Amino acid sequence: MVRHQQMYINGEWVDAQSKETREIINPYNKEVIATAAEGNEKDAQAAIEAARKAFDEGEWPNTPATERGAIVRKVAEFIERDREELAQLESLDTGKTVEESRGDMDDIAGVFRYYAELADKDGGEIISSPIPNSISKVVHEPVGVCGQITPWNYPLLQASWKLAPALATGNTLIIKSSEITPLTHVKVFELIEEAGVPAGVANLVLGAGNTVGAELSENTDVDLISFTGGIVTGKKIMQAASVNVKKLALELGGKNPNVVFADADFETAVDQAMNAVFFHAGQICSAGTRLIIEESIHDKFIDELVSRVKNIKLGSGFDESTQMGPLISQEHLDKVMNYVEAGKKEGVTVAVGGKRPEDPELQNGFFYEPTILTNCTTDMTVVQDEGFGPVITVEKFSTEEEAVQLANDSIYGLAGGVWTNDIAKAERCSAKMRMGTVWINEFNLYFPHAPWGGFKQSGIGRELGRLGIEEYTETKHIFQNLSPEPVGWFG
């Protein structure tokens, strides 16, 4: 059992004003691993008030950027120091393998380091003024109080993409963790405190979406809302945020095409088609769940994939031989089961999986077998809906134009991949694919330097890269007339 998890508001570790708590469940065996403070609107308001005061009256927005960068760098160093503890907490909370969580922690430290380095690199810009005897300059300032709302699938990783750039640019913030995975957020706030971030600048509120999350989205003292999560929630937040025209960043879902041409390296494409989906049991926004294969290699590709998928080892994330852990919750397991059942009714063929595993050791967890559905067509809900589980839908194509047309036939536009040894074909396809990220002979790769975000209904704005820090700044033009004199228009 992990100790009771509290919120961090105005530099104090506190329980919910209501004293309510929530049990945090291990998805591997349904055991209660911790209790957490269950905040509501009142706790969110207290945190917003603290963040507002810290922004309007505190020193953080005017602290030299080099100093802010040094503090953000310290957070990175502490994450590296406590990497193993953080990885274990993340796996306990989400069920993913500890090896995956260790990789996440390295990525997270990298994000804090990247934004620590960028903190003092923006000197503004003097622009060429068309007015004689004048100075025209452009500067970037922090936006103000930022509300940040994160999902359960990559709890700390998605938070790092928001926390690090917001702090580096002098904003104050309130982050709301997913109510079911708060453990690494609480730990990283201990590190933020240890690094010397002043009271009120960074606040952590735990609790549900329709209370804490809704308050952050609606409250007019919040200047920006940055959300990562599902499309339905994203639309609600967008609507709520309109109350004071908050700046808005949305990182939403995806139904990501993975296009394999016959001339691709067969072994690599098969191997990566599995990696693209079965990491973290497919609970990845950019999972390559929509496999689109050239007709001439379809049967051979599926035969090979099915024989390998049968060997995927399910189990505890803490067992080194485990390759795939459980889904996050009973609610989510039900959703994935219903999604596959809908596919069956639509006429798909279950090539492998399509049910809960029978292994007695897995019966207490939220496990679902890695699944491949063939004979899928674009109009089916299994092809159009996100699913967010270890399920691949397979479609066929016979021409390059058809491959691109299928890949783009979606309300989503987060990411996609194309496998071919024909460089010109890869370039043509990537140019036409309407997604925020296109991988050529690769899948699911991301790093701090490259922007991440979606076309179409996969979102608004970008995280990571330079664009990820620009989200947290307002641009101001300052014009100075060096020889002012009357205009004389009104006499």
Ligand SMILES: NC(=O)c1ccc[n+]([C@@H]2O[C@H](COP(=O)([O-])OP(=O)(O)OC[C@H]3O[C@@H](n4cnc5c(N)ncnc54)[C@H](O)[C@@H]3O)[C@@H](O)[C@H]2O)c1
């Ligand atoms: N684009 C990306 O980079 C990215 C990354 C990770 C996850 N995701 C997406 O996240 C989804 C899975 O995460 P989830 O199930 O936690 O999503 P979700 O939308 O159910 O919840 C996300 C967060 O929003 C909160 N929330 C719920 N209702 C709210 C409301 N009315 N107002 C404000 N906040 C509210 C939740 O409490 C949670 O903290 C998937 O669709 C996945 O694709 C996207």
Ligand SMILES: C[N+](C)(C)CC=O
């Ligand atoms: C953005 N990513 C790939 C880290 C996690 C998506 O769920």
